[in-house]
Amino acid sequence: MEFGYSPKVEALRTQVRSFMDTHIVPRVGAWNDEVRDGHYPVTFMEDLKALARAEGLWNLFLPSLRDSEPGTRLSNLEYAPLAEIMGRVSWASEVFNCNAPDTGNMELLHLFANEEQRSEWLAPLLNGEIRSAFAMTEPDVASSDATNIQTLISPEGDDYVINGRKWFITNAAHPNCKLFILMGKTDPNAESHRQQSMVLVPANTPGVEIVRNINIMNHHSPEGHCEVLFRNVRVSRRNLLGTEGSGFELAQARLGPGRIHHCMRSIGAAELALELMIARAGERRTFGKHLHEHGAVSDWIAKSRMEIDQARLLVLKTAWMIDEVGAKAARKEISMIKAVVPTVHTNVLDRAMQTFGAMGISPDTPLADHWTWGRALRYIDGPDEVHLRSIARLEIKNKQEALGASSTHLSQTKRF
Structure with a gap:
């Protein structure tokens, strides 16, 4: 397994970060104001989408595009660090036509739709028209x-x-x-x-x-x-x-990539929270010390760094497995990230909110909104408990099969 970013991905990371810093982050306040005033979709969304598409930052999530379909054709492993950057702003993924649940629906249509359905529904979704x-x-x-x-x-x-x-x-x-x-x-x-x-x-x-x-x-x-x-x-x-009776199979095909996309974006939200936590801890003083000089806050920063990096590595491994062996064979890893990442997301956000004090639960930072979505992700695409049960069942099955093979090998060896 090689998780290092290729030169191609590094160039795209730079490009996505630049687009976010230049075109999206400066409009966060305007987005909030328009939505609060009942203007949705916001007036500048279509302009941003057109700009992203013109820069080649479009449909980054779908590796199996046809030649005639618009997009960048990245593997899941290549897409992961880009989705992480998008996750720093809750609505940013729509700009790149990489927003849920449309991504999962496009995957479903791409895999199972007939030509008539592709023309009527997949094409306008890929174009960001609907x-x-x-x-x-x-x-x-x-x-x-x-x-x-x-x-x-x-x-x-x-x-x-x-x-x-x-x-x-x-x-x-x-x-x-x-x-x-x-x-x-x-x-x-x-x-x-x-x-x-x-x-x-x-x-x-x-x-x-x-x-x-x-x-x-x-x-x-x-x-x-x-x-x-x-x-x-x-x-x-x-x-x-698809066919009658195939709904359960289709749902499983859709949920694998959808779950990993959520987790990729969660890593970005947690990374942003850690950056804000560190900045706050370096500028605010209590009892004669900067916040980061207090043991509790220092521990929060350290724990957050470790948890984010651990979660990111597990997400990258899962992305690699989906690319190499498919979502079905990677189902244990998909459940693992779905159980791990939302908890990391909310833990890091909670620490950042605590570091900010009352401001952390106000609209003056993005922390409360990111925390809310992280908490919701513990239900979305399956609650934690269901994923834990799936992981345990697969782990037990794998160990039993391994022990069975070892027992058979041992009994055969004893004959000689």
Whole structure:
């Protein structure tokens, strides 16, 4: 495993950092002001997207682009340090067309859409012309186990009729959200992992109702984490993504890269928090000493540095594995980073907030907003406990298989 950044990646890191410093960071205040005043999307977003695309900083996340599709064609390992830089500003990834959940949806469409679906939905997503949502989680069941999904996708002639309620559907409130990729059951009587399918639901289809935009930790997200009702929503059977009964498989294919992208950005948020913590600790004095001269704050800085670097190495290893052996073979590592990184994220942010005192929980720094999202990431794409359970099961299975092989080898050796 070689995690050193190649000259190509170093050049892109410099380019992304320069773009962030020149075009994004100076507009953070304007973004906050416009969103607070109800202007969303913000007036300058399309200009920034056009500039990023002109500079070749576009669709950096998708390694399998066709020649005719716009993008930079980076591996996951190459993309990781760039996503980290984007993670320093919560809305920056949209500028580069690398924002969730659109990235995961583009991956799904890229892997499983037919030519008609590619033309209608993937092309405008790759061009940054529309936004999309992924409608899986539901309020009445534990959606971390996708076999619990209750939304029905009922075949009816040449159509499907959809009935169900989804919630925490990111992007659903975005004015440019034109597509829901919805997961539901086409055959509730099939084997548990073959009941689910995915269908493409245009957002303007009759029967699709945005019930509410749910705040996260009392924090309002303008793009939305919405409760959405699907009541007798009728779409053509041509809107099926993949095949009937393949929904669980498609969900797993989507969640692997999506989880690692979140973790990449979290490293960037934690790195920013550590920088701000160090700056604050060097300028503020209490009881005759700078904050960094107090043992507690000094320990926070040291622990944060160690935790961030450990988390980054685990993320890079996982990115390397996805590139080399695929997301399915790297599922243990994906669960590991998903369980580790959000906790590192919130721990470092919490220390930085404490170092800033009251200012740390105010809008005068980005710390409280970053902490809120880090806390939400302990649920998003599966709660910590589910990932820990998956890691344990895989670890036990691997050890049992290894012990079995060793036992067989030993018994054969004893015969001679």
